[in-house]
Each structure stands twice: as C-alpha cells, then as structure tokens.
Amino acid sequence: MIQHRGLWIFIVLLAVAAGVLFTMPVKPVVLWTDALVYVLVVTLAAFFSYVRSKPHLLAPWQQVLRRPLAVAALVVLSAYVVVGLLDSVHFRPPLPQQGEYKGEDKTVHYSVEVLSLLDIVLTPLRNTVERSYSSPLATHLYSKELQQQADGSRVRDYARLKYGGAHLVNPQADYAADIAQRSVNALLQAAVAWAVLVLLWSVFLARRARKKLADFLRDVARGKTALPWRVIFVCVGALLLMITVIIELGLPYHLLGTDKVGNDVLYLSLKSIRTGLVIGTLTTLVMLPFAVLLGIMAGHYRGWIDDVIQYIYTTLNSIPGVLLIAAAILSVDLYIANNPGLFETVVERADLRLLFLCLILGITSWTGLCRLLRGETLKLRELDYIQAATAFGMSNNKIITRHILPNVMHIVLIAVVLDFSGLVLAEAVLSYIGVGVDPSMISWGNMINSARLEMAREPVVWWSLLAALGFMFFLVLAANLFSDAVRDAFDPRTGRGIH
Amino acid sequence: MLAYIVRRILYALPILIGVNLLTFWLFFIVNSPDEMARMQLGQKRVTPEAIEKWKQERGYDKALFYNTQAEGGAAFTNTIFFEKSVRLFVFDFGSADDGRDIGYDIRQRMMPSLALAIPVFTVGLLVYITFALIIAFFRATYVDYLGVVLAVALMSISTLFYIIGGQFVVSKLLHLVPISGYDGGLAAIKFLVLPVLVGIIGGVGASTRFYRTIFLEEMSKDYVRTARAKGMAERVVLFKHVLKNAMIPILTGVVIAIPLLFMGSLITESFFGIPGLGSYTIDAIRAQDFGIVRSMVFLGSVLYILGLLLTDLSYTLVDPRVRLS
Numbered sequence: 001m002i003q004h005r006g007l008w009i010f011i012v013l014l015a016v017a018a019g020v021l022f023t024m025p026v027k028p029v030v031l032w033t034d035a036l037v038y039v040l041v042v043t044l045a046a047f048f049s050y051v052r053s054k055p056h057l058l059a060p061w062q063q064v065l066r067r068p069l070a071v072a073a074l075v076v077l078s079a080y081v082v083v084g085l086l087d088s089v090h091f092r093p094p095l096p097q098q099g100e101y102k103g104e105d106k107t108v109h110y111s112v113e114v115l116s117l118l119d120i121v122l123t124p125l126r127n128t129v130e131r132s133y134s135s136p137l138a139t140h141l142y143s144k145e146l147q148q149q150a151d152g153s154r155v156r157d158y159a160r161l162k163y164g165g166a167h168l169v170n171p172q173a174d175y176a177a178d179i180a181q182r183s184v185n186a187l188l189q190a191a192v193a194w195a196v197l198v199l200l201w202s203v204f205l206a207r208r209a210r211k212k213l214a215d216f217l218r219d220v221a222r223g224k225t226a227l228p229w230r231v232i233f234v235c236v237g238a239l240l241l242m243i244t245v246i247i248e249l250g251l252p253y254h255l256l257g258t259d260k261v262g263n264d265v266l267y268l269s270l271k272s273i274r275t276g277l278v279i280g281t282l283t284t285l286v287m288l289p290f291a292v293l294l295g296i297m298a299g300h301y302r303g304w305i306d307d308v309i310q311y312i313y314t315t316l317n318s319i320p321g322v323l324l325i326a327a328a329i330l331s332v333d334l335y336i337a338n339n340p341g342l343f344e345t346v347v348e349r350a351d352l353r354l355l356f357l358c359l360i361l362g363i364t365s366w367t368g369l370c371r372l373l374r375g376e377t378l379k380l381r382e383l384d385y386i387q388a389a390t391a392f393g394m395s396n397n398k399i400i401t402r403h404i405l406p407n408v409m410h411i412v413l414i415a416v417v418l419d420f421s422g423l424v425l426a427e428a429v430l431s432y433i434g435v436g437v438d439p440s441m442i443s444w445g446n447m448i449n450s451a452r453l454e455m456a457r458e459p460v461v462w463w464s465l466l467a468a469l470g471f472m473f474f475l476v477l478a479a480n481l482f483s484d485a486v487r488d489a490f491d492p493r494t495g496r497g498i499h
Numbered sequence: 500m501l502a503y504i505v506r507r508i509l510y511a512l513p514i515l516i517g518v519n520l521l522t523f524w525l526f527f528i529v530n531s532p533d534e535m536a537r538m539q540l541g542q543k544r545v546t547p548e549a550i551e552k553w554k555q556e557r558g559y560d561k562a563l564f565y566n567t568q569a570e571g572g573a574a575f576t577n578t579i580f581f582e583k584s585v586r587l588f589v590f591d592f593g594s595a596d597d598g599r600d601i602g603y604d605i606r607q608r609m610m611p612s613l614a615l616a617i618p619v620f621t622v623g624l625l626v627y628i629t630f631a632l633i634i635a636f637f638r639a640t641y642v643d644y645l646g647v648v649l650a651v652a653l654m655s656i657s658t659l660f661y662i663i664g665g666q667f668v669v670s671k672l673l674h675l676v677p678i679s680g681y682d683g684g685l686a687a688i689k690f691l692v693l694p695v696l697v698g699i700i701g702g703v704g705a706s707t708r709f710y711r712t713i714f715l716e717e718m719s720k721d722y723v724r725t726a727r728a729k730g731m732a733e734r735v736v737l738f739k740h741v742l743k744n745a746m747i748p749i750l751t752g753v754v755i756a757i758p759l760l761f762m763g764s765l766i767t768e769s770f771f772g773i774p775g776l777g778s779y780t781i782d783a784i785r786a787q788d789f790g791i792v793r794s795m796v797f798l799g800s801v802l803y804i805l806g807l808l809l810t811d812l813s814y815t816l817v818d819p820r821v822r823l824s
Contacts (some may be wrong), residue, residue: 008677314807315517320799322765327792331529338534421655428657429766434785435807448659455667469660476654484651 008050010427011042012257026091027110031351033278033358037088040285060410060489065221068228070485075235076478082274087118087274090347114347116275122267122310128163130262133454136463137253139165139175164254179249186248197240198233202451205229222489240398257463262448265464268442269471277470279358279427280420287362287369292412295370296404299377300396313367320363322433329353330362350438357430361423376408406459410490416484421476428472444468511804513589518800523584526789530581539596539787544767557790558582563717580680583793588693592794593674595638596786601794611681612763612775615691619698619783620760623706624753631710636737638715647711653704662770679772694771698764710749717745747818755806762799 022026051057064070119126133142140158146156160171160185168174206216221230246266249255256265296311316324332353336343356473380386381404389399430436431445432452439446451465535551537545546630554560559579584595592601634646670678717723718741726736763777772778776795783791814821 138524311513311517315514315521317801318514318800319518319521319796320759320803323780323792323796323799326780327525328795330784330787330789330792331525334534335529338537423656428659431779432659433765433769448657448663452663455663455671460667460671465663472657473655473660476657477652480651480655480800 006469007045010045014038014042021089021091024091024304025108026093027115029092029345029348031090031348032355033351034088034090035348036282036355037085037278040281041366042083055407063489064482064485065227066484067277068223068231069481071228072231072235073478073481073485076474077482079239079448080277080475080478083118083270084274084277086121087116087271089117090222091116092345104187116274116343118270122270125264125267125270128254128264130161130164130258131159133260133264133461134161134164134254134262135461136255136257136265137164137179138257139168139171139253141347141460142459148164154230161254163257165252167252173226177244182248182252183245186241186244187427189248190244192269192374193244194233194237194240197236201233213378242285249478256467259447259464260454265447265467268447268464269467271442272444272468272471273446273475275441276424276427276472277356278354279361279437279477280423282358283361283365283423284357284416284419286359287366288412288416290362291366291369292373292405292408293439296400296408298370299374299402300381300400302378306374309370313370316363318369319364321434322430324364325357325370325430325433326361328363328431329357333355345442350441353438355440357418361426365419365423369412369489372411373408377404378413380404414487414490415482417486421479424472424476500521504713504812509810514804515797515800517588517805518797519584522793522796523580526766526793527579527583535559535789557710576664583790587794587797593790595783595790596788601791603763605794605798608763608774608776608779609761611687611773612687612768612777613760613774614687615698615768615773616760616763617660618691619702619764620753620756622695623699623702627703627706627710628749630703630707631714632737633741634707634711635714635718635741636733640717647708650704650708651713652707655704658701658766661697662767663702665693665700666770669693681773690771690773692713694767694773710745713745713748717741720744750817751810753801754810756803757809758779758805759799761802762795 051061065074092112092114096109131141135142138161140160144156144158146154147159148154160166165171165175165178168178202217203213203218205211209216211219211286216225221227222232223230246255250266252262254266255267259265259268265313278298294309294312298306336349336353354384386399386403389403390444394402427436427443428448431443432449436445437443447464447468451461451468454464456463532554533550536550536559539548540553551560554655586593589604592605595601595604630646634643637643637646666678669675670693676689679690681687718737721739722744723736726740727733761776762780763773763775765777765781767773768775768777769781779791780795782788783795
C-alpha cells in the first residue's frame with residue numbers, strides 16, 4: 001500500500017473537495033460529462049500510481065520526460081487540464097431571497113444558470129459584458145452608433161465601453177501610458193513570482209537530490225539535470241507571465257476584445273478549453289473498452305468470432321465518418337427536440353449532446369485501434385510463451401488478461417495519445433458543419449463558426465477567430481509533441497534504428 | 500484474378516446490407532417518421548393532417564418492413580424499407596425534400612468535386628513526397644529536425660484557419676481570385692486555384708511527416724546498406740533504390756482514397772461555394788434532408804469498399820511477391 005500513498009492522498013483530497021462543495025449553499029450539478037471526467041481522473045491517477053511502483057513500466061515514461069520538447073508540451077497541457085478541471089465542477093448558485101417572503105419562506109431557490117468553479121475564478125471577465133464588438137484592449141466600441149450628447153443633440157460616434165478602460169478619465173491622452181505601465185507591472189510581477197517559485201522549488205529539489213542549492217541551480221542553468229528542469233522553469237515562467245498579463249490588462253480592459261453580444265473573448269476562449277478536452281479524452285474513453293475487447297477477442301479466438309468482429313468494423317468503417325456522425329447527431333437533435341421536458345437547464349441539454357457527440361465519435365474511431373490490436377494478438381498468440389500457457393491448460397480469460405493484454409498496452413496507449421489532437425481539431429470542423437456541440441455551448445468550433453460572418457464585415461472582426469484558433473493551436477501542438485515522444489518511447493519499432 | 504474480384508464483390512454485399520440496415524435504423528426506427536415530420540414542420544401547433552401530408556409527399560406513410568394491406572410481393576415492396584433502402588442497391592436514390600431527383604443532382608455535382616479533388620490529390624502527393632524525400636536526405640541534421648517540428652506545427656493548425664486565412668489574404672486583401680463561386684469549363688480555374696492551394700497546404704504537415712517515416716523505415720533495410728557498401732552516392736541510393744521501394748507502401752496507402760475523391764471535400768467546397776458533392780452533403784445535413792444524407796452514406800460505403808478492392812489489386816501490380824488467393 002505504501003507505494004500508492006500519493007494515490008490515497010489524491011483520493012482523500014477529492015473527497016474533501018466534494019464534501020466542501022456539498023456543504024456550500026449551492027446546488028451541485030453533476031453533468032454526465034463531469035462524472036466521466038472524474039472517472040477518467042481517478043483512473044489516470046490509479047494508472048500512474050501503479051506505473052510508479054513498477055520499474056519496467058516507469059522506464060519508458062522516464063524516457064519521455066527526458067525530452068525537453070515533451071516536457072515543455074506537458075507543462076502546457078497541464079495548464080489546459082487545470083482550466084478544464086476547474087470548469088468541470090458545476091453548481092447552481094442560490095437566488096437572493098425575495099424581500100417580502102424573507103423570514104417566512106425558508107426554501108432556497110436556485111438559479112437556472114449553471115456555473116463552474118472556473119466561472120467563479122473568472123467572475124470579473126464573465127460579468128463585464130459590453131454592448132457589442134470591441135477590439136482587443138479597446139476603450140470604445142468597434143462601430144459607430146447614435147449617441148445622446150449632453151446638450152440633447154445626437155451624433156454618430158464610437159461609444160465608450162462600459163467596462164473596458166473605464167478607469168481612464170481621458171482615454172485619448174492616458175491610453176498608451178496606461179497600457180505601457182500595466183505591461184511593465186505585469187512583467188515585474190511575473191518576474192518576482194517566478195524568482196520566488198523557482199527558488200523555493202529548487203531548494204526542495206536540491207534537498208531531495210542531496211546537493212547544494214548553488215550546484216543544483218548551476219546544473220539547471222546548464223541543462224544538466226536528469227529531468228529538464230530548465231525547460232520546466234522557462235515554461236512555468238511563461239505561464240506566470242500570461243497570468244499576470246491577464247490580471248493587469250485583462251481585468252481593466254478586454255485583452256482579446258469582445259464578441260457580437262459583448263462577451264469577453266478571453267473568457268470564451270478559456271471556457272472552450274473544457275469542451276475541447278472533453279471531446280479529446282472522453283471519446284477515447286468510451287471507445288477503448290470496445291476496441292480492446294473486440295480486437296483481442298478477434299485475434300485470440302479467430303474463427304467465426306473473428307469473422308463477425310471483422311464484419312462489424314468493416315461495416316462501420318465503410319460509412320464516411322462525418323456522415324455517420326451527422327446522421328446520429330440529427331437523430332439526437334430530434335430526440336432532444338421531442339423531449340424538451342427532460343432537461344432542467346440549457347447546460348444539461350448541451351451536455352447530453354456533447355456526450356452523444358463523444359459516443360458517436362468513439363464509434364467512428366475505434367475501428368482503427370481494433371484492427372491494430374487484432375493483428376498484434378494474432379502475432380502474439382503464436383509466440384512460445386502463449387503456446388505454453390495454452391498447452392498447460394490455462395483458461396482463455398487468463399491468457400488474455402495475463403499475457404496478451406499487458407503486451408498490447410503500448411499500442412493502446414499510443415493510439416489514445418495520437419487520437420487526442422485529431423479529435424480536438426475535429427470538433428471545430430463538426431461544429432462548423434452543424435453537427436458538433438450544441439450551439440449554446442462555448443467551444444472553439446462555435447467561435448470559429450460565428451467568425452465566418454465577422455470576417456465578411458467591414459472593417460474585419462478578426463480577434464475572436466484568432467483567439468479560438470490560437471488557443472486550439474497551442475493545445476494541439478502540445479498534444480502532438482507529447483504524443484510523438486510517447487510513441488518514440490513506447491513503440492519498439494521507432495525506438496531504435498530510425499531515430 | 501477475375502474470380503478473386505467476383506468473390507470480393509460478393510463479400511461486399513453483406514457489408515452494404517449492414518450499412519443499409521444501420522442507416523435505416525438511425526433514420527426510421529430511432530426516430531419515427533412522425534417525429535421527423537413534427538421537427539420539420541415546427542414543434543408547436545402542428546396538426547395530425549399536416550404530418551400525414553408531409554409523410555405522404557415523401558412516401559413515409561407506408562409500413563416499415565411488411566405492408567399488411569398489400570398482397571403478394573407488394574407486401575414487401577410497398578414498404579418504407581424497400582422504397583428507401585433496397586432501391587439504393589440499384590443506385591435509385593429517389594427524390595430530395597424539395598422534389599429534385601437525387602441521382603441527377605449527384606451526377607451533376609460529381610464533376611466540380613473531381614475538378615477540386617483530383618488536383619489536390621495528385622499535386623499534393625507530388626509535393627508531399629518531394630518534401631519527405633528532402634527531409635529524409637538530410638536525416639539526423641538540423642534540416643530534418645526543423646522540418647519535422649515545422650510539419651508538426653503545420654498539422655496542429657486547424658484546416659479552417661487555412662481556408663479562412665487564405666480567403667482573407669488572397670481574395671480579400673490582394674484581390675487575386677474571387678472569394679467563392681464556380682463556373683463551367685475553363686472559367687472554373689480561377690475559382691479553383693485557391694481551394695486547391697489551401698487543400699494542399701492543409702495536408703502538408705501530416706503527410707510529409709508520414710512519408711518521411713516510410714522513407715526512413717525503408718532506408719534502414721539491408722539492401723540500402725548493401726547499396727551504400729558498394730560505394731553508391733547517397734543521392735543515387737535515395738532516388739533509385741529507396742524511392743522505388745517506398746512506392747509500394749505509399750501507393751497502396753493512397754489507392755484507398757482514390758474512389759472517395761468522388762465524394763468531394765465537405766469543408767473546402769462549402770467555404771468556396773463549389774457546387775460539388777461535399778457542399779451538397781453539408782447543405783443536406785443543415786436542411787436535415789434525410790433522403791440525401793442516406794444516399795450519400797450509401798455512395799460513400801460503396802466507394803470505400805471499391806477502394807479496399809483496388810488496394811488489394813494494386814498490391815499485386817506493384818509488388819510481384821504478393822499473390823491473390
């Protein structure tokens with residue numbers, strides 16, 4: 001048990017967090033995807049806790065962590081994951097009690113608006129809703145509108161924003177100085193925070209490595225540590241800088257502008273992270289059991305079982321993926337449209353559609369992995385040790401779980417990691433076609449979709465498109481770089497010879 | 500050879516039947532025609548008469564599988580399943596919600612789709628293989644490293660960015676080609692240049708990296724070492740020996756995509772307003788025209804199975820070691 005200490009601490013922390021949430025004066029809402037995200041987190045924690053205890057399983061992961069690019073990608077991915085997890089704890093805040101009923105009616109009514117922890121963290125961004133488009137860091141609206149002057153006359157002019165740059169008395173004169181001042185502030189704050197963090201972290205690491213702090217810092221600076229700490233510190237520094245920039249510039253202004261109805265684009269981009277992550281991970285989670293079970297069964301039992309399974313996946317594969325998704329989502333739409341009473345809130349409805357999207361994407365994407373596993377199992381079952389196990393009369397179940405499954409796990413892992421980035425990109429395309437996530441759900445796909453009309457405007461509204469694409473790009477790039485490292489470390493074919 | 504092809508086509512039948520049953524299940528069992536009608540006509544205040552009329556116009560008012568009112572063979576033929584699904588096998592697609600003949604529309608829209616898909620496919624293949632060869636030639640140097648990182652970065656960018664960005668820069672800022680539209684004959688070229696370019700650039704990252712691994716795998720084989728040991732120049736080894744042998748996995752890999760070129764590309768066609776099968780499909784999905792979606796699903800699976808067959812045949816053509824049995 002002792003080697004799983006980390007896991008137990010983690011589970012206790014989760015339980016405490018859940019307990020705190022349930023005692024707060026809010027109504028917790030566990031969406032379907034939330035529940036699956038929690039399952040995924042616990043599974044991953046258990047998996048890595050198990051890996052840590054087995055040196056032969058740990059070795060390839062250590063190889064991954066020795067690659068600077070992979071570690072940088074991992075830091076970026078973790079930042080995304082933290083945002084996504086914060087956004088996966090939902091609740092409904094209580095409504096303020098009506099004045100005249102106060103005292104008599106003790107029942108608390110809850111808002112129909114479902115919030116997440118991330119919404120609470122980003123409250124200043126969420127509530128500063130302007131009237132319409134405004135460009136990044138603007139103080140005025142993006143288009144002219146009629147305004148009432150003090151003397152009663154009306155002029156067409158750019159209106160001041162309600163929140164963006166509202167602290168400036170005279171925007172024309174003070175704007176540049178204010179932006180410069182705040183940028184310098186952000187830089188300084190980030191530098192101080194970074195220095196403190198790196199120093200504390202290094203003290204801890206140096207003590208664990210039984211080295212002098214100065215020696216350790218020199219090793220880090222030269223990039224001579226086992227883990228590429230230099231890269232980690234640089235990435236953490238970049239993240240800190242982003243946080244301070246958001247605090248200094250994102251709160252008084254709209255750092256990435258506002259969209260058509262005046263929502264802060266930075267807020268929308270951050271909220272989209274969860275949608276992207278859920279599609280990238282849950283899809284694989286739902287398809288994995290089918291792919292693994294059917295693939296291994298087809299390869300191990302052969303005969304008619306193999307024929308049936310091959311028939312199933314060839315049939316599914318022969319339907320163009322987008323069309324199958326479209327057909328299924330249209331059906332789900334019909335179901336939702338005909339059963340409007342099933343969902344208490346818009347968020348719950350959108351969530352169900354997201355879950356179905358994951359299911360359908362899973363159904364269209366498990367076939368490739370299934371075929372790979374079938375082929376590998378066919379190869380494995382001819383090997384001596386499995387022949388011996390069969391000769392000793394070991395049961396099929398035991399052969400599969402003891403001998404075959406552990407030896408195909410690297411294929412599963414590589415497939416999972418490789419699929420992720422493709423799924424995140426697919427979300428945008430599907431939302432554009434109209435068979436992606438619910439239009440009410442904040443996602444990069446929906447942001448890009450609405451940007452289509454914005455690009456046709458004169459002058460062009462470019463910021464929400466670029467924000468969505470940028471956030472998506474860094475997530476996918478990090479995932480691609482990380483999955484490359486994972487593949488190189490786990491695939492015996494590419495491990496040697498080629499690289 | 501002929502016997503093999505015939506047998507493969509017979510194997511394809513159960514798969515097509517499976518596809519058909521699956522789409523039938525999705526469109527008629529999961530959601531009954533009544534529900535479809537209600538959604539199409541609007542949720543509120545829809546009269547039963549309106550639903551009946553809607554169903555009758557589209558032929559959805561019959562029994563699903565077995566018509567108890569009809570006699571003899573008509574009990575099976577005068578049903579939704581026969582009318583809508585079985586007829587697909589003879590490529591009788593029926594008519595769309597707006598009354599147009601789907602089969603006619605598909606034939607009309609095939610050409611624009613091909614006019615876009617074939618250049619993207621052929622020129623793209625040439626470009627990707629050239630890039631991959633260059634990177635493989637400089638393997639384990641900074642060129643290789645930078646090339647791979649660049650490829651990964653390019654493949655991390657959404658296709659939508661290439662399309663929107665291309666339209667914005669080339670059409671809107673530089674006014675080089677129209678933003679979208681299509682024309683018959685040679686006049687189509689000016690509409691096709693940008694989509695073809697965008698299509699090629701969109702695939703450059705993933706494909707270059709993929710072909711690079713194929714080349715590198717080929718270069719680690721024994722015959723390459725022998726060729727080098729004989730004192731051949733690296734250039735000769737790469738272009739004469741490796742390229743030829745790497746063509747086997749490359750060709751057999753791309754053959755499966757050739758029949759599917761007919762289906763067109765969904766996103767590009769719709770963004771550039773090209774009246775091909777891709778935009779046809781998207782419009783159908785948006786208008787929730789199930790007849791068209793079902794026809795395209797069927798067509799797509801037929802083409803996919805054709806691709807599988809061609810792949811197997813191409814093995815025997817390019818690699819004499821492979822025999823069909």
